[in-house]
Amino acid sequence: MQETNAFTTLLKRDFMVAFRHRNEIFNPLLFFSLVTLLFPLGIGPSPTLLQTIAPGILWVAALLAALLAADNLFRTDYEDGTLEQLVLSPQPLPLMVTAKVLAHWLVSAVPLLLLAPVLAVSFGLDAHAIGVAELTLLLGTPVLSFVGAIGVALTVSLKRSGMLLALLVLPLYVPVLIFGSNAIDTAAAGLPVSGQLYLLAALLVLAVTLAPVAIAAALRMSVSQ
Amino acid sequence: MLLEVVGLHCTRGYRALFSELAFTLEAGQLLLVEGHNGSGKTTLLKMLAGLREADDGQVLWDKQPIQAWGAEYRQQFVWLGHSNGIKDDLTALENLHMMQALGGEQAGFPCRDAKSCVSTSTVLERMGLAGNGHRFPRHFSAGMKRRLALSRLLLSSARLWILDEPQAALDRAGIQMFESMLSEHLQRGGSAIMTSHHEVGLRGPHIQRLVLAA
Numbered sequence: 001m002q003e004t005n006a007f008t009t010l011l012k013r014d015f016m017v018a019f020r021h022r023n024e025i026f027n028p029l030l031f032f033s034l035v036t037l038l039f040p041l042g043i044g045p046s047p048t049l050l051q052t053i054a055p056g057i058l059w060v061a062a063l064l065a066a067l068l069a070a071d072n073l074f075r076t077d078y079e080d081g082t083l084e085q086l087v088l089s090p091q092p093l094p095l096m097v098t099a100k101v102l103a104h105w106l107v108s109a110v111p112l113l114l115l116a117p118v119l120a121v122s123f124g125l126d127a128h129a130i131g132v133a134e135l136t137l138l139l140g141t142p143v144l145s146f147v148g149a150i151g152v153a154l155t156v157s158l159k160r161s162g163m164l165l166a167l168l169v170l171p172l173y174v175p176v177l178i179f180g181s182n183a184i185d186t187a188a189a190g191l192p193v194s195g196q197l198y199l200l201a202a203l204l205v206l207a208v209t210l211a212p213v214a215i216a217a218a219l220r221m222s223v224s225q
Numbered sequence: 226m227l228l229e230v231v232g233l234h235c236t237r238g239y240r241a242l243f244s245e246l247a248f249t250l251e252a253g254q255l256l257l258v259e260g261h262n263g264s265g266k267t268t269l270l271k272m273l274a275g276l277r278e279a280d281d282g283q284v285l286w287d288k289q290p291i292q293a294w295g296a297e298y299r300q301q302f303v304w305l306g307h308s309n310g311i312k313d314d315l316t317a318l319e320n321l322h323m324m325q326a327l328g329g330e331q332a333g334f335p336c337r338d339a340k341s342c343v344s345t346s347t348v349l350e351r352m353g354l355a356g357n358g359h360r361f362p363r364h365f366s367a368g369m370k371r372r373l374a375l376s377r378l379l380l381s382s383a384r385l386w387i388l389d390e391p392q393a394a395l396d397r398a399g400i401q402m403f404e405s406m407l408s409e410h411l412q413r414g415g416s417a418i419m420t421s422h423h424e425v426g427l428r429g430p431h432i433q434r435l436v437l438a439a
Contacts, residue, residue: 010327013315080313084276089299089327220276
């Protein structure tokens, strides 16, 4: 009971902080839409070409937006000392960390999920493929948030850790990228996509169950510095 | 016996900060950790809180190493480090509710029942921050922020306080208020470990001093 209360309180706190700091919501969103919209301008407006590259572009942009947003996850908490208090609180840290990552996903990835269909239309994807794109993003972006959080937790005590974070985390994002964009591709070709979706779902279950423990351990290490 | 430290050893880089450190802290006692800058005061406090692994030696709580206690040990103390541990984007009251929820005391954020609301606002009053409950700490002075950070001591019923420079940035009235809080806590049977560059106004046999000389 006490733990659930701490969980919801922390979730609400992170929401409030994010809404009082709106660039945390808008930056990834703006980045995502700019990157996806620049490609048609650079490559040319041929519909068949755009349809072929759309899945890859949507996913790469989502992935980079997630990476961009991830840096905020523990940074301010580390600087103002609330992270220290979190680590030293009697509440179970993996659970608290889950609340933080969940709040981060809701704030940074859900707006992106809402915008993605609009951008997909501009690439000329059909309704079925857009539905599948949404599903892959819904399953894949939480994985990006949880896995990214491990990297952020490891590097939060370092100054200017952006490049290191990318090197640590991007290789781990690759499976999500492959299955995500491949599912949209397959859907656009009119073939069944359940295989890719199940694999993404499996990755999600793995990330949600195992990542919090790793994040908690990494945070304990970062705070002890 | 409350807290016992046996043969604690710490190196930073190639330099030994302290070695073979030993002391015990009983209920109702205050331990003042003294030493010049860089003598390892903060590092010692971090080891006592379990934030940092000791290079050698042990910290025992109730005769058991603190690592064995885990979350149960973290329930026994409040920590206040160099940084205040308050969020600039939450109002003072919201910050207090967050502290309460994490500490595992009575809950609510934003306060659901009148009881928890009253208690947090009385804490603010006690800390001399009455009327600032709905303001953001971002607009506070450094001393007011420290007062808000010290509020966590009043919200918690923990037996041990671990404080790193608690009086930093406080004005004279603030220091007096902190000292009265501290002596109340000690009289109740609580104990405290703190570092300080200020002379502490408390006197008595229950005050120990530990001088770190690197």
